[in-house]
Amino acid sequence: MEKRYVDRVETFQTFYNEHRDRLFGYLLRKTGSPHLAADIMQESFTRYLERYRDRERSAALLFRISRNLVVDQVRKNRAETVYDDELHGYRSDNPESGFGVREETNRMLAALARLDEEERDLLALVVASGLSYREIAGITGLSEANIKVKIHRTRVRLKMLLKGER
Amino acid sequence: MKDYLISMFIDDELDLDEKIEFVETVRADKRFGDEAVELLEMEQELRMDLGPVPEVSMPEALPEPRGGLSGWLPDLGIAPLAGFAAAMALVAAVFLLRPEPAVSLEQPYRFVIYRPGADQAEIVGTFTNWSPVPMRKIGTSGYWEVVLPVSAGEHRYSYLVEDGRQIADPTVLTREQDDFGGENSILLVDAAV
Numbered sequence: 001m002e003k004r005y006v007d008r009v010e011t012f013q014t015f016y017n018e019h020r021d022r023l024f025g026y027l028l029r030k031t032g033s034p035h036l037a038a039d040i041m042q043e044s045f046t047r048y049l050e051r052y053r054d055r056e057r058s059a060a061l062l063f064r065i066s067r068n069l070v071v072d073q074v075r076k077n078r079a080e081t082v083y084d085d086e087l088h089g090y091r092s093d094n095p096e097s098g099f100g101v102r103e104e105t106n107r108m109l110a111a112l113a114r115l116d117e118e119e120r121d122l123l124a125l126v127v128a129s130g131l132s133y134r135e136i137a138g139i140t141g142l143s144e145a146n147i148k149v150k151i152h153r154t155r156v157r158l159k160m161l162l163k164g165e166r
Numbered sequence: 167m168k169d170y171l172i173s174m175f176i177d178d179e180l181d182l183d184e185k186i187e188f189v190e191t192v193r194a195d196k197r198f199g200d201e202a203v204e205l206l207e208m209e210q211e212l213r214m215d216l217g218p219v220p221e222v223s224m225p226e227a228l229p230e231p232r233g234g235l236s237g238w239l240p241d242l243g244i245a246p247l248a249g250f251a252a253a254m255a256l257v258a259a260v261f262l263l264r265p266e267p268a269v270s271l272e273q274p275y276r277f278v279i280y281r282p283g284a285d286q287a288e289i290v291g292t293f294t295n296w297s298p299v300p301m302r303k304i305g306t307s308g309y310w311e312v313v314l315p316v317s318a319g320e321h322r323y324s325y326l327v328e329d330g331r332q333i334a335d336p337t338v339l340t341r342e343q344d345d346f347g348g349e350n351s352i353l354l355v356d357a358a359v
Contacts, residue, residue, distance in 0.1 A: 016222065024219045038220045042276050045222045054319070058295030066345070108211050126177055127212050138290045138298045141348060152173035152314030156201075159208050 015057040016045060022059075023066060030070060030121055032113045040069050053097035060135045063125065067139060111161040118153040126151055172202045176209050272315035273355065277301070277323075279335065282308030284328050289314070291323025291350075294326055322350040 023044060027037035044066040052061060112120055125136050126147075133147045142150070171188045174180045180188060192199040198278040279301070281287050284315045288298035294314065301310040322342070334349035335342045341349045 016220040020222065021219050025216055028216055035252060040218070042222050046248055052292065054317075055292060056295055056307045058297070060296045061292075064296050105214055105216065106213055108214065119282070123212075133174075133177065134253055135297055138296050139324070139329065141326070141330055143326075146275070146330055148174060148179070149316075152170035155176075157171075158212075162208065164210075 012049065013059065015062075019059055019062055022128050022130055023062060026124050027066060027070070029109070029112055029124035029128060036070075036073065040066060040073065043069055044084065057083050060131055060139055063129050063131065064139045067121070067125075071155065079082065105164070111158055114161050115154060115158060119150070119157065122151055123154045123158070169198070169201065174200070174206055175202065176206060209356045215256045274313050275316040275333070275353075275355065276311060276313045277325075278304075278309055278311045278337075279327075280309050281323050281325075281327050284310070286328075288326040289323060290326060290332075291353075293317065293323065301325075316353070316355050320356050321353045321355065323353065324348060324350045 004039065008056055022040070024041050027040050028034060028164055031040070033036055044062060047065050048062055054059075054161070055061070065158070081142075112123070115123065122136070122142075124133065125139065126133075129136070132138070133144050133151075137144045167206075169185060170179065170192065171191065174184065175188050192202060253276050276295075277289055277307065279287060287301040289301060289312055290298050293316045297312065299312060301312040303310055324334050324344075328334055332344075332348040335351035337351075338351040338353060340352040340354075342352060344350055
């Protein structure tokens with residue numbers, strides 16, 4: 001059963017359209033850096049095509065690849081502090097951002113940056129990916145029960161951080 | 167306290183019994199209800215629109231990205247984008263145009279792991295799209311099994327065991343490290359004749 005080239009391209013285009021915004025949302029919340037998020041998103045789709053072109057399209061797999069790429073990146077830049085103020089230079093007055101980002105967005109990203117790595121990763125996945133706790137368990141290696149507890153604890157902590165800033 | 171029900175409510179993870187419990191708790195416990203409202207309001211902010219999302223360079227055969235990237239993040243660090251698009255097109259051409267294997271039928275494959283003390287065991291891998299698939303306990307033997315259709319080719323997988331730990335298949339020697347200190351087993355399945 002050979003699929004035609006056009007069919008396969010269309011399938012991937014649909015998959016890309018469905019998940020591009022979600023993936024970027026995850027990466028931006030996770031890294032705090034639009035530059036890094038854009039680079040890793042590009043690399044994620046490239047790697048997906050390279051390695052899993054014949055597989056059923058899977059959002060869980062895409063996010064898993066992306067998550068691993070962030071870990072690689074952080075490992076590479078271990079000497080630098082990834083979540084420092086420079087990378088979180090996400091203020092609307094930052095000439096590099098080019099986003100015209102609203103104040104609330106800055107405030108939220110700054111608060112996310114103060115969560116610990118695992119908390120931020122989990123919350124970004126839950127909020128942005130549209131995946132279930134079960135699917136996220138498959139990506140993170142955490143149990144579903146553990147996710148239930150951790151995700152709530154993280155939300156409560158984020159709320160405290162946001163209040164503290166006000 | 168079952169405060170985590172609030173997050174499960176936000177994330178659409180409650181089953182029917184839990185929904186009843188959630189609503190009854192909101193009704194009976196003002197602090198719980200207030201907390202739920204505050205977290206829902208925070209969630210609106212958390213799920214805010216993040217502004218323009220960059221396009222990924224796609225294969226030439228695909229429609230051009232809407233709007234393009236010009237003007238987006240001048241210091242993106244991946245300019246010139248033409249070079250990037252060409253690289254992506256090349257990757258796509260190589261992989262999309264490569265002929266399909268002559269035989270692509272899936273074959274049933276039995277996975278077994280010995281976890282005598284476990285309450286549950288699951289398998290994740292390329293053939294499950296990395297979604298966990300529960301395994302079945304084989305009597306009181308301590309073994310867990312599952313039979314899954316696996317296509318010909320190279321696959322990666324591991325088992326999810328107690329405490330959400332991810333372990334490689336102890337009976338398969340070919341492994342690779344993942345990025346979380348765990349290991350995936352590598353399985354080569356020959357095409358069926």
